[in-house]
Amino acid sequence: MQTANREPSDGSVESDLPAVRVGVVGLGNIARQHIQNIVDGEVQGCEIGAICSRSGSELSDELGVQHFSDYRALCDSGLVDALIIASPTMQHFPMAKYALERKLHVMLEKPIGLSSFEGETLLQYADENTVFALMLNQRTDPTFSKMKEIVESGVLGPIRRTHWTMTNWFRPEIYFEVSDWRATWKGEGGGVLLNQCIHNLDVFQWICGLPNEIHGFCEFGKYHQVEVEDEVTAYLRYPNGATGLFVGSTGEAPGVNRFDVIGDRGSLHFDSGQLTLVRNQQSTSEFNRQTDDMFGMPESRAEVVSTGGKVNQHALIMTNFVDAIRHGAELITPAEQGLASLDMANAMLLSTWQNRPIPLPLDRKVYQSALDGKIATSSLRQKSDRKARVDMSASYR
Secondary structure, rough: OOOEEEOOOOOOEEEEEEEEEEEEEEOHHHHHHHHHHOOOOOOOEEEEEEEEOOOOOOHHHOOOOOOEOOOOOOOOOHOOEEEEEEHHHHHHHHHHHHHHHOEEEEEEOOOOOOOHHHHHHHHOOOOOOOEEEEEOHHHOOOOHHHHHHHHHHHOOOOOOEEEEEOOOOOOOOOHHHOOOOOOOOOOOOOOOOOOOHHHHHHHHHHHHHOOOOOEEEEEEEEOOOOOEEEEEEEEOOOOOOOOEEEEEOOOOOOOEEEEEEEOOOOEEEEEEEEEEEEEEEOOOHHHHHOOOOOOOOOOOEEEEEEEOOOOOOHHHHHHHHHHHHHHHOOOOEEEEHHHHHHHHHHHHHHHHHHHOEEEEEOHHHHHHHHHHHHHOOOOOOOOOOOOOOOHHHOOOO
């Protein structure tokens, strides 16, 4: 490996540490963004060692690296130390499994698999000397980090209710038409829950904890010519008696992104990019028991919480991945933490199919069996010849 000199994040002096040679599998929109972040120096301590895609790419000449059409040949080439897997979801398991078995470090795009059962199986192939991370980039969003900090501080008291309406993931028909795998059971294992809202479900449980029961109501092909869910409403119950609601959609415009966490001593509200903290002077439960005012309400004070500016989320996660390989840094998004959000998504689908609430922990084998039935009658779509205009910055919410 070539050497790189830089000052690591802890401020110490670093010299002659080898740069991590990264192979990139898949050359779609998100893969090219990862490559650009590395080339632009947004991610230091690594370099592009090789790329892999189904068809030839002029990008290999531009980068001055070898192009492979088979990921196994790339893994066996000796040209890379780590892999970024940014392929269609159906390929995540075989590609990551092959790389992990060859002791390559892996950064896997979300989700960890078509199901949490598949993800759980994949984890068995990583050993203690292999860094295996998942691109759950929204955990680095300053607003969500601040929300987690506030909830964990206890200032809200026990959580009583959660509510996230996330319907500004609008996708027009061409988004699906130009791909053969998107929005199919065979290629993606689901729709809005597995593609877009997997980020929100990850952040939701990361901040508020996992529910112990989910009752899901999914709509399949409501807005698009697809076989999977493009709208979902789910009712959640938590171990402490709290309740919650999650709403997601790719068919609503302009859509809503509002996240509320209601506690006994206050509440937290994210709406249209602004975070507001409301503190009650007295806890709701105490006031409820003690007041003699028939229409009384605890006094409260609201404040807008500053969360800082935007960050390059993908670059931060990749930088952490590289630092974990080179310095043993703790991963922000270890792969195993991708199972919780998949459990929630899988439970919402299973609940819809079986028309009943689903308890968590999820029986992953039961869900896998139900998904296998859907996959058996699913097929990849015929790609459209239409040309799509792509602005990746417009895809983030």
